[in-house]
Amino acid sequence: MKREDGLLTKRFDKLLIANRGEIAMRILRACHELGIKTVAVYSDADRNAPHVRYADEAYHIGAPPARESYLVIEKILDIAKRSGAEAIHPGYGFLAERAVFAQACVDNDIVFVGPPARAIDIMGDKQEARQTVKAAGVPIVPGTEPGLNDEEMIAAAAEIGFPVLVKAVAGGGGKGMRPVHRAEDLPDAIAGARREALSAFGDDVVYLEKMITEARHIEIQLLADAHGNAVYLGERECSLQRRHQKLIEEAPSFVVDEDLRQRMGAVAVAAAKAVNYVNAGTIEFLVDKDKNFYFLEMNTRLQVEHPVTELVTGIDIAQEMLRVARGRKLRFSQEDIQIKGWAIECRINAEDPYNNYLPSTGTITTMRLPTGPGVRVDTGVFPGYEITPYYDSMISKLICYGETRGEAVLRMRRALEEYRIMGVKTNIPFHQIMVESHRFLTGQFDTSFVETRFSMEEGEGESHDLEAAIFAALAAHRQGQQASQIVARGARDTSNWKWYSRWERLRK
Amino acid sequence: MKREDGLLTKRFDKLLIANRGEIAMRILRACHELGIKTVAVYSDADRNAPHVRYADEAYHIGAPPARESYLVIEKILDIAKRSGAEAIHPGYGFLAERAVFAQACVDNDIVFVGPPARAIDIMGDKQEARQTVKAAGVPIVPGTEPGLNDEEMIAAAAEIGFPVLVKAVAGGGGKGMRPVHRAEDLPDAIAGARREALSAFGDDVVYLEKMITEARHIEIQLLADAHGNAVYLGERECSLQRRHQKLIEEAPSFVVDEDLRQRMGAVAVAAAKAVNYVNAGTIEFLVDKDKNFYFLEMNTRLQVEHPVTELVTGIDIAQEMLRVARGRKLRFSQEDIQIKGWAIECRINAEDPYNNYLPSTGTITTMRLPTGPGVRVDTGVFPGYEITPYYDSMISKLICYGETRGEAVLRMRRALEEYRIMGVKTNIPFHQIMVESHRFLTGQFDTSFVETRFSMEEGEGESHDLEAAIFAALAAHRQGQQASQIVARGARDTSNWKWYSRWERLRK
């Protein structure tokens, strides 16, 4: 089936994964379980990565920088043709939300495992997305159209009410954005945002949006087939973020009751239908303290945090994406979907929480995964693997499930304690302190919590200075003993090999 | 609460685990999740074992042989007292089914996390167990009382019908046991069994039992509290065994429908109530091809294969054991227990399936655990850990869950493929061939299947001789190149350290 809006569905038996890391592994596993043959692509940095070794076939696509490998549409399509792959799964990031790529797949008679190109296009343009979903009855954050002049915006701001955000149409990553709390600061803020947007993006068009304070980031997972059916799989709470990067997600949300869930779900389905959406997608909302919710954006792809929804619904979203792309009808209706238990995900990043969260590179020397009841790990790295600066710093996801939120939290605590990654610094200590914190346990947090009210010092409560001192003294002592043995060795008449193996034994 | 039959229940906050390996880890995790402090014990062979490192406290109890450490009741009790542990969990094996140990705990005012000593005693004696459950209306395999003379037995055999088994009362591990298919062979078989039993156990008392052919080993998991409530958590299919060692277990069973489940469950609960059973226990049955079921024995402890039941019922059995031992009432009644989905467990043993399943010892150099959706691993070893001949060869359990048996099998296949353990041989190839086999997929197996009709040659179907030859040739080639570099090094004037690190790099 091929639609006008760039949707092609048909049965396929071989699929190319245009991605790497844990999400490539996730998709490979789903294919494996459905009996679909797999094709991996890899840059020079990834020859030994798990996704290459786990796939049935693997093709080299270029140098480590993504723009020379994972982002090069022609190379990906070329390999799909050479390998006979009939479908491509883009994962997240890289080409996942590039309408031109989705269309190029279809033009080459390759199934794109995702929505039609037209839906990606609309949802990728902030203003068009806002207008489209607003027309479908979806509440959006009050604000102005873009392109007003300064006087018009100043007038509009009075109507919207302060605080407001000045935002650049072309903006992203906080650039060209200004929070304004008082009317008298608005003219300067508009001018500043325009200047910044012009220099960063070559476009000085800005607009106003009401600033939602104490907001939570809550999103609705959707699944839609090519036959007009769409369901929501409940919500995810993703308020714990730092610099717009989510760090901990959970399902369900502490603040969403069944009534709110149904209302948000219905609105999310309406938004998806407004763009003839097909396959998995997510509508992100801001929810204020009075439980008003506002459309933020739609992610037209599989999300990093999809596992928490899988655990509480029992639905394998990665497998369902493949079924939908093959043209199958959804196997369940809205009434079949039950939320059972509680799931929490911690994103494990190669970064140093004790040093301003600086990314950490290096070779993983040891990785001991937590296991046992209620623990799932999605990872795409292994001991011996080198964390390079080329790709994003998320190296693993730790997901815990329990009958209740309390049980899930307790399992997360013990799983974090069991997890050992050495060779690079990770943010595991951040998660450990967070899941012990009173705020997290009582669900009292919003999107600004991590940046404004959380500190690694929170862990100071129970300090084990004495024990740390003993560890260090004993390690220093042992090191000193070894050093003196190394110095003494010159005098000995043993072969180096013998000596080396003795030293190895000593170290053990 | 302290009962006549050796049951003590009360609240406790610190527990000693009188075990090692994966089951010690399982109990430690359950304690961790319930906020109970933990005490580990270890032999010289286990100082660096995960259970020692994971517990809050750890105490040395002796030399590696279990009879000098894990089996010494006085040492265990002494450490419980020294550490202030108010409860002891025996795990499985070691002291788990020793009534004298359960009683000794109670006599020292320590909660034994398990049934009352009297129940262990009754169920530990084959004949007393048979008589007790028979009186409670539980079907048992037709047979004779022990202590009959040869003529009486020959007469009884005619009534029972051939084939029959001659079994020694004191027997075990197949010793003193004789299958007899024809009446004329019976006298010799009785004489032989008596001789063997006398020499092995110093006791020549034997009895007859009907031989159930094409039997399946199916067991019912029970949970009972100290307040007279008992429920069954469905069945487990454990027919895939080799030399009476279970290898693969699943829940539910292919051959048990809801009606049979209810009947077996009711009977199992009756058997438990007949001995005032408390805590987790399992009734093992033989089920013949006409779905008649016969009591085999009761295991008065946590079973190795409990995770498959946890996955299909959502009940954490290890946690429930602790709650029951604290004197709490069961949180659910029979109607609350739902079987959902399918779970399969493969026991990963350190043994060589290509060499008569000989146990394999050595140091684990690499262990890569399978992860991702639907996969649970319970393990008690890690890279660097030495597998010694002192303890049993099961080093890990791989458990997969799916919405259906098919999905669980597919996940098991991919998880087995992902699992890498190096340094010792494992039976992973056995499991890989088994889960691919037609017999396993269609559920057509009984307790004799592995030993009589399964062979590692079954995997011969798709052979990759060419690829294996290429791997070997390339490895030999690479080795040859390294060897020539080693020979050449004598001529070089580089420090050994420099040289060594260069060689290390080359290896990478």
Added chain:
Amino acid sequence: MKYYTKVNNQEYEIEIDHEHEITVNGEKYVIDFQQLPDAGLASLLINNQSLEAVVEDQDESWEVLMMGKLYTVKVQDERTYRLALARGLSADSGEGEVKAPMPGIIIAVPAVVGNVVKQGDKVIILESMKMENELRAPRDGIITQVKVTTGASVEKDQVLIVISDPETGD
């Protein structure tokens, strides 16, 4: 370099032309062979097919464990192969020793010096890890030495039984 390989009675002549190309029985394959940091584990791309195997050197041959199957591959380089051909030696001369595959205690010794055994005959029963394990004759022959008795503790790789060729006394 040229290698002569034999696996399951299939023979393959493998020429390693350079890092990324080999010729097997005259047919060219593009390959990428990587030995991974995990000892013994290797990743191989053969004409873009991705395979992973545990590859271990076992004195006279290589063991390759791939997709749950164990392959025993004999690999000879050209020189060794030609020498063997010239000497006319059978490359398959069987091993004559039964070694303890792990530490344990001897439970029974069915083998008796002077007895003729067939490959696969039970010769020793060794207890380890709570299990009895049957050790079998690796080849046909005559038992010439029995080095242990029931009840003995043995170390890994300790020689327990020696079996010789009845003709050559080998």
Added chain:
Amino acid sequence: MKYYTKVNNQEYEIEIDHEHEITVNGEKYVIDFQQLPDAGLASLLINNQSLEAVVEDQDESWEVLMMGKLYTVKVQDERTYRLALARGLSADSGEGEVKAPMPGIIIAVPAVVGNVVKQGDKVIILESMKMENELRAPRDGIITQVKVTTGASVEKDQVLIVISDPETGD
């Protein structure tokens, strides 16, 4: 051997009497210290309390990561400690170099030679792993060298900025 340790302004005098016994500030502890095969990981039993930590040597001090918390411990043996006391040197002399903690591209250089900076001031912005990362001054001082410009690619541990003590020029 006696060691002088300092962590979070707590000082402990630790005497390692022998393999299984230490004395801390006069109090005896029974210990069992094991360095595990995983580099940096250690298991310690202190009076039967079981603890595990990652212990790493960081030139001037030891980093101990235990139960989700990072401890920086200064350890000096008796000789070093006495020498330092005798010389009257502050053991806390700050580092003067800002190094790249990972490879990346320089996005901005707020630091200017001659400027006075306080510890924690932003001096370099480095992009790596798709993220901008702010590098901060490790100590108070005057910027004496700026070795990179915007757009430069840098390697791990490359020195980017040098900060000197305004008084000693150190």
